[in-house]
Amino acid sequence: MERRATCHCGQLLLRCTGEPSKVSLCHCFDCQRRTGSLFSVAAFFPRECVTVIAGTAKVFARASASGFDVAFHFCPECGSSLWWEPARMPHLAGVAAGAFEDSGFPVPEQAVWAEQRHTWLDLPLTEYARNPVKAPLKDADPD
Known part of the structure; x- marks a missing residue:
């Protein structure tokens, strides 16, 4: 399967091949600031399956809440953060799930950094609580 992700203005375009290795929702304050929303949803693909096919991205690197650096690739025209490369998972690239414009995109498997989740948001x-190396706070399927 091939999917294409694009920034808001359309100048930056990615091709992602295959199915995502995982889809994850993040509640951390850094993702909240980056997206301007309550969370971000990332589709993680093997890095070799993510290719820029149009445009040029700018990069902003920062330490993440987990203590590992993350390099964010964004459009210099519209500012959309399209994909990121987490040092914690050097074999994967996270692509903004909303950039695929696919209402049938796979549902996230997990929510991370739930300790920073807005209290009124229940998914x-x-x-x-942080990264999935710890036990889950709640399981979506209690049976």
Whole structure:
């Protein structure tokens, strides 16, 4: 399967081949600031399956809440953060799930950094206080 992700203005275009290795929702404050929303949703693909096919990205690197650096690739025209490369998972690239314009995109498997989740937001996902190396806070399927 091939999917294409694009920034808001359309000048930056990615091709992602295959199915995502995982889809994850993140509640951390850094993702909240980056997206201007309550969370971000990332589709993680093997890095070799993500290719820029149009445009040029700018990069902003920062330490993440987990202590590992993350390099964010964004459009210099519209500012959309299209994909990122987490040092914690050097074999994967996270692509903004909303950039695929696909309402049938796979549902996130987990929610991470739930300790920073807005208290009124309740989602039917397995939650982890921080990263999934710890036990989940709640399981979406209690049976």
